[in-house]
Amino acid sequence: MAKKGFNTTNLHSDRKDNPEHGVLHKPVHPSVAYGYDDARHLAEVFQGKRRGYNYGRQLNPTVTALQNRITQMEEGIATIAFSTGMAAISSTLLSLLKAGDHIVSSAFLFGNTNSFFGTLQRLGIEVTFVDATEARFVENAIQKNTKLVFVETIANPVTQIADLKAIGQLCQIKNLIYCVDNTMTSPCLFLPKSVGASLIVNSLTKYIGGHGNALGGAITDTGLYDWSGFENIYDTYRNEKPELWGITQVKKKGLRDIGASLGPEAAHHLAAGSETLSLRIAKACDNALALATYCQQNPKIKQVYYPGLATHPQHERAGQLFKQYGAIFSIDLAEERDCFDFLNAMDSIISSSNLGDNRTLAIPVAHTIYYEMGPERRASMGISDSMVRFSVGIEEIDDLLADFEKALA
Numbered sequence: 001m002a003k004k005g006f007n008t009t010n011l012h013s014d015r016k017d018n019p020e021h022g023v024l025h026k027p028v029h030p031s032v033a034y035g036y037d038d039a040r041h042l043a044e045v046f047q048g049k050r051r052g053y054n055y056g057r058q059l060n061p062t063v064t065a066l067q068n069r070i071t072q073m074e075e076g077i078a079t080i081a082f083s084t085g086m087a088a089i090s091s092t093l094l095s096l097l098k099a100g101d102h103i104v105s106s107a108f109l110f111g112n113t114n115s116f117f118g119t120l121q122r123l124g125i126e127v128t129f130v131d132a133t134e135a136r137f138v139e140n141a142i143q144k145n146t147k148l149v150f151v152e153t154i155a156n157p158v159t160q161i162a163d164l165k166a167i168g169q170l171c172q173i174k175n176l177i178y179c180v181d182n183t184m185t186s187p188c189l190f191l192p193k194s195v196g197a198s199l200i201v202n203s204l205t206k207y208i209g210g211h212g213n214a215l216g217g218a219i220t221d222t223g224l225y226d227w228s229g230f231e232n233i234y235d236t237y238r239n240e241k242p243e244l245w246g247i248t249q250v251k252k253k254g255l256r257d258i259g260a261s262l263g264p265e266a267a268h269h270l271a272a273g274s275e276t277l278s279l280r281i282a283k284a285c286d287n288a289l290a291l292a293t294y295c296q297q298n299p300k301i302k303q304v305y306y307p308g309l310a311t312h313p314q315h316e317r318a319g320q321l322f323k324q325y326g327a328i329f330s331i332d333l334a335e336e337r338d339c340f341d342f343l344n345a346m347d348s349i350i351s352s353s354n355l356g357d358n359r360t361l362a363i364p365v366a367h368t369i370y371y372e373m374g375p376e377r378r379a380s381m382g383i384s385d386s387m388v389r390f391s392v393g394i395e396e397i398d399d400l401l402a403d404f405e406k407a408l409a
């Protein structure tokens with residue numbers, strides 16, 4: 001049978017497992033525990049000899065349905081969902097790495113991931129931050145104890161694009177875990193598996209959920225990394241097929257020890273939201289391109305950062321890798337303009353910190369999400385005091401353009 005399209009597969013995924021009463025949505029199952037008529041079956045579930053549910057921190061049917069959906073979208077082999085994107089990142093790295101290991105990470109990172117990597121450094125895991133737009137900087141940073149390379153697809157807020165393909169080849173040659181945060185692009189614009197990613201992070205809070213009404217995160221194993229050579233896997237998790245060792249350890253140690261489990265109600269919101277992912281993101285990307293193009297021509301704006309503009313340093317790479325150029329762009333206002341006055345003059349565009357919402361949101365980044373980082377690190381990341389980041393939504397473009405005209409007048 002021909003492979004079905006992204007939307008068809010996504011929309012029909014809940015029905016694949018014959019859900020109860022033929023319902024079209026996987027129901028919300030709030031039960032924390034599961035009863036067994038035969039106590040032996042309960043024991044077998046614990047021992048991994050029988051499929052089944054035992055306790056809500058590690059498994060829940062509503063969450064399982066969402067995990068399967070993400071696995072399909074990313075064309076991976078397994079997914080574990082968490083309560084937030086940060087929970088997915090922290091639980092995964094804490095369960096796979098140990099003191100004395102080393103990570104090479106892009107220096108252009110989501111602020112909280114940057115903060116978490118600081119926590120890892122305090123726990124004895126070395127982290128080297130490099131300019132990942134060139135694979136040679138990653139290569140130069142690799143040490144004997146390097147275990148993992150971490151990059152994002154489109155970095156926030158300056159929109160640098162890592163050399164995803166070359167870094168993937170490098171990780172394959174050096175046998176390193178290649179962890180790609182796909183939040184900004186989502187599996188709709190880009191499949192990290194196509195560049196050799198081992199593990200994929202998605203903050204479900206953003207485009208996949210899309211409605212700003214539920215937090216969630218996921219880690220997907222693409223099946224490309226050979227875990228049989230990875231020394232940090234506990235003996236107990238070496239019983240299954242080697243391709244499942246990594247994700248099993250993330251589930252057993254990450255989810256069980258840290259306990260940042262996704263709740264069933266949130267899983268339902270995220271799954272329902274994900275049904276329209278491709279429609280929403282296409283419209284948001286069209287709007288972002290139109291707004292960024294408008295801003296580039298306006299003298300009151302000093303600089304525009306958007307991969308869809310021909311002037312963007314990685315424009316060509318973005319065109320080769322991604323279906324569209326994403327729905328995030330940032331601007332530096334001309335010197336004399338105050339970013340707060342500019343934002344307050346907007347009408348439809350909301351000053352808010354989230355991204356990937358249906359609504360267009362804007363934030364003065366140096367004063368908010370990158371405030372704690374301090375001026376030096378901000379400067380090294382190219383973040384100016386007048387920078388405003390836009391997460392473009394699905395409103396009519398004329399209404400968004402009218403906001404810019406008014407705010408710049």
Ligand SMILES: *Cc1c(COP(=O)(O)O)cnc(C)c1O
Pocket residue numbers: 084085086087110112113152156181183184203204205206215216217355
């Ligand atoms: C938001 C975000 C995260 C964290 O997701 P939460 O669900 O907010 O914890 C991680 N990576 C990127 C690129 C993000 O934008």
